[in-house]
Amino acid sequence: MDQHYKKEGIVAFAEGFKYHDGNIESDTPLSKEVLNSPVIIFKKVFSEEFLNQLRETVVKFNFKYNDYTKGDDGLTFNYTREDKLQDRKRRARFNVSYSFYFWDKETPKIALDVYYAMVKFGNRLSGRKPEERLKLKNEKIGTMSYFYYPSGGFLGNHHFVDDIGGYDEVYDEIIIQFSKYGRDYHQGGVYLAPRYRLSENYSSENHGELQFIEPLLEPGDIMAISIKDVYHKVVPIDPDINYFDPMKGRFIASMYYVPTADLKELSKTVKN
Ligand SMILES: [Fe+2]
Numbered sequence: 001m002d003q004h005y006k007k008e009g010i011v012a013f014a015e016g017f018k019y020h021d022g023n024i025e026s027d028t029p030l031s032k033e034v035l036n037s038p039v040i041i042f043k044k045v046f047s048e049e050f051l052n053q054l055r056e057t058v059v060k061f062n063f064k065y066n067d068y069t070k071g072d073d074g075l076t077f078n079y080t081r082e083d084k085l086q087d088r089k090r091r092a093r094f095n096v097s098y099s100f101y102f103w104d105k106e107t108p109k110i111a112l113d114v115y116y117a118m119v120k121f122g123n124r125l126s127g128r129k130p131e132e133r134l135k136l137k138n139e140k141i142g143t144m145s146y147f148y149y150p151s152g153g154f155l156g157n158h159h160f161v162d163d164i165g166g167y168d169e170v171y172d173e174i175i176i177q178f179s180k181y182g183r184d185y186h187q188g189g190v191y192l193a194p195r196y197r198l199s200e201n202y203s204s205e206n207h208g209e210l211q212f213i214e215p216l217l218e219p220g221d222i223m224a225i226s227i228k229d230v231y232h233k234v235v236p237i238d239p240d241i242n243y244f245d246p247m248k249g250r251f252i253a254s255m256y257y258v259p260t261a262d263l264k265e266l267s268k269t270v271k272n
Contacts (some may be wrong), residue, residue: 005033009211010192010230012037017222019046022113024121024222035125038229039192040171042222051178051219057108058098058146059246068099074264075136078104089202092156094236096246098146103136115144118174118255125171125224133257140165140257149250151243154188155234157202159227164262167198171224178251181214185250188237189214195231207231 006013012034017026024045034040046054065079080098085091100107102115119142120130133142147155159167181189194208210231217223225232237250 005031007033007037008216010037010194011039011041011211011213011216014040014042015044017042017045019050019114019117022117024117024124030125038170038194038226040125040224041216042224044218044220045222046176046220048219051176054110054114055146055178055247055251057110058100059148061098061100061108063098070264073103075103076101076263078107086154089157090160091158093154093158094150095153095155096148096150098148100144102134111144114176114253115142115255118142118144118176118253121222122171122174122224122255122257125174126169136260136263138260140259141263142255143258144253144255146251146253148246149185149188149234149237150245151238151241151249152236153234153250154236157233159198159232160200161198162200164265165257165259167227169228169257170226172227172257173225174255175223175225176253177217177221177223178219178253179249180219181217181250184248185237186241187239188235189250190217190232190234192225193231195227195229198228 014030014034016028017024061078063078063080065077067079067081068076069079070076076099078100080096082096083093085093100111100115102112116134119134122142123130123132132138133140135141179185190213191210192213193210195206196208197206199206213223243249
């Protein structure tokens, strides 16, 4: 029963979790030490072959919308969006997002399966019942988007105290790593730091020393982050090379929670 326990800076590692048929399973319970860490990297949960298939399905999907677009029921359709917001102070970013929703009939099965697996996994990490946050009658639901970072792609200062949903929970951002630093991209990527406070504006005094995480991540890993405790940003990927091909370079999926009541309001706030 004893879990091999390893830690590197802010990150704890966990092994033995495997994705299978719409579920993430493990025989081993998570140790207290791992669950006390604000960041957990679960090694090799997905096979690289499966993730390549998922990535291809996502980036080749025939999206009808290029931004958050509400239907008659007030809920958005699946959409892709290219953000070139390099100069903003808040939520600066340059990347492409691909968002799928369970209420959109066109969502591919593979994306739906992974979505359910991730929300259930998040429930397990946070000690909720398996079926929570999967239905519109729940107070919050899990949402999942995929992000492609072309060369020069980055994610600046995001997650503020006034963001939708607030951040007072544990493991409220759960990432799937698709690509490999040093092989698929050679520069840039994600940094994490202990966060001292959530704030309306960015200040370097709001967090501790930044730790470069990319060398710790492999394709198939899942990284769970408690946003309230962890400041994170993505610095430009391969800024000196020129490519824009969603099958090449850095690619992740991100699962996070949105208050269900805010879903219909999202189109106003994503622009900020
Ligand atoms: Fe984030």
